[in-house]
Amino acid sequence: MSLLYSLAELRTPFVESLALFFTTLAEQTVAIALVCAVYWCIDKKSGLLVGISFLLSGLLIQGLKITFRISRPWVLDPDFEPAEGALETATGYSFPSGHTQSATSLYSSIGFLSKKKAALALCCAVFFLAGLSRMVLGVHTPLDVFVSMGLSLLISGAVVLWGTRRGDKPLGAKPCVFMALLCAALSLYSLLLWKNGTIELEYALDSLKSAGAGLGFALGVFLEERYISFKTETARLWQQPLKLLIGLGLTTALRSGMKALIPESPMSALLSHFLLIFFVIAIYPLIIKRFFAPKEA
Numbered sequence: 001m002s003l004l005y006s007l008a009e010l011r012t013p014f015v016e017s018l019a020l021f022f023t024t025l026a027e028q029t030v031a032i033a034l035v036c037a038v039y040w041c042i043d044k045k046s047g048l049l050v051g052i053s054f055l056l057s058g059l060l061i062q063g064l065k066i067t068f069r070i071s072r073p074w075v076l077d078p079d080f081e082p083a084e085g086a087l088e089t090a091t092g093y094s095f096p097s098g099h100t101q102s103a104t105s106l107y108s109s110i111g112f113l114s115k116k117k118a119a120l121a122l123c124c125a126v127f128f129l130a131g132l133s134r135m136v137l138g139v140h141t142p143l144d145v146f147v148s149m150g151l152s153l154l155i156s157g158a159v160v161l162w163g164t165r166r167g168d169k170p171l172g173a174k175p176c177v178f179m180a181l182l183c184a185a186l187s188l189y190s191l192l193l194w195k196n197g198t199i200e201l202e203y204a205l206d207s208l209k210s211a212g213a214g215l216g217f218a219l220g221v222f223l224e225e226r227y228i229s230f231k232t233e234t235a236r237l238w239q240q241p242l243k244l245l246i247g248l249g250l251t252t253a254l255r256s257g258m259k260a261l262i263p264e265s266p267m268s269a270l271l272s273h274f275l276l277i278f279f280v281i282a283i284y285p286l287i288i289k290r291f292f293a294p295k296e297a
Contacts, residue, residue: 003141008080010136020083021133022132023099026102026106027089033248036248038050039051039280040243043232053156053159056105056155056182058101058214061097062210063189065096066093066204070093070144072093072139073094082139083137085137086134086137090137091202094139094140095144097131097140097144101152107123107127107130109159113160132145176221180215187207201266205269208270212270212277213276216275216278219274220281221282224281228282235293247288250279254275254276258276259272
């Protein structure tokens with residue numbers, strides 16, 4: 001806690017705004033937009049590898065959260081005051097840091113895949129500053145941040161290495177089955193802990209959201225590789241930003257609609273995130289294939 005008190009003394013309106021900016025780079029909306037941009041418009045396989053890194057590390061971090069059940073810094077020390085602007089997104093248990101996991105898995109995997117030192121250095125700087133921002137804002141301890149960062153780096157490095165060694169081969173069914181089994185295990189584990197009173201519903205919901213996203217990803221990849229096989233190329237360059245904007249608009253509308261219309265419950269948390277990611281991975285690629293694919297000669 002001594003480091004958090006020291007960092008809290010550095011908070012000024014400018015420093016807090018800067019920290020909130022780097023925290024925003026690790027949030028779910030940015031994560032989905034980045035994966036969509038790479039997957040739909042740049043390189044399909046790279047997008048899948050970034051998505052796998054993000055989802056696998058997220059499943060691990062959520063499992064650790066509900067296992068160790070460590071409270072936030074201001075709960076551990078009632079005299080400590082976090083930045084008020086960061087409290088809205090500081091949900092769930094403290095250890096390990098979910099924002100740090102998100103930033104590290106996303107930007108490290110993108111950096112590894114770029115194979116350019118400058119890009120890798122920039123990506124490393126972004127996820128490190130995102131992790132640092134969580135401590136500056138007072139919503140995570142150094143242990144929360146650096147354990148999450150280390151585990152996420154290991155996973156993204158392993159995923160990228162595995163993916164690049166496969167070359168141009170499709171991912172195949174085995175990774176999809178493996179992810180689906182992990183998601184099922186986390187779902188059952190979180191529901192068991194909730195049912196026996198070990199954790200509250202809000203903590204189980206976070207795990208179920210991660211599990212639902214993983215299940216949507218696994219089924220989406222399997223169906224896309226077998227039956228859709230869309231191409232990221234378009235007939236005209238101007239169609240790329242249009243394709244991305246339409247896809248992000250539809251994804252946002254789907255996410256907002258489900259949030260407004262479906263009451264929050266364990267099943268809806270699982271189902272809504274399943275549908276959201278399944279749309280990104282399989283449904284919108286069908287639209288891309290129909291309306292944006294370059295015409296064959």
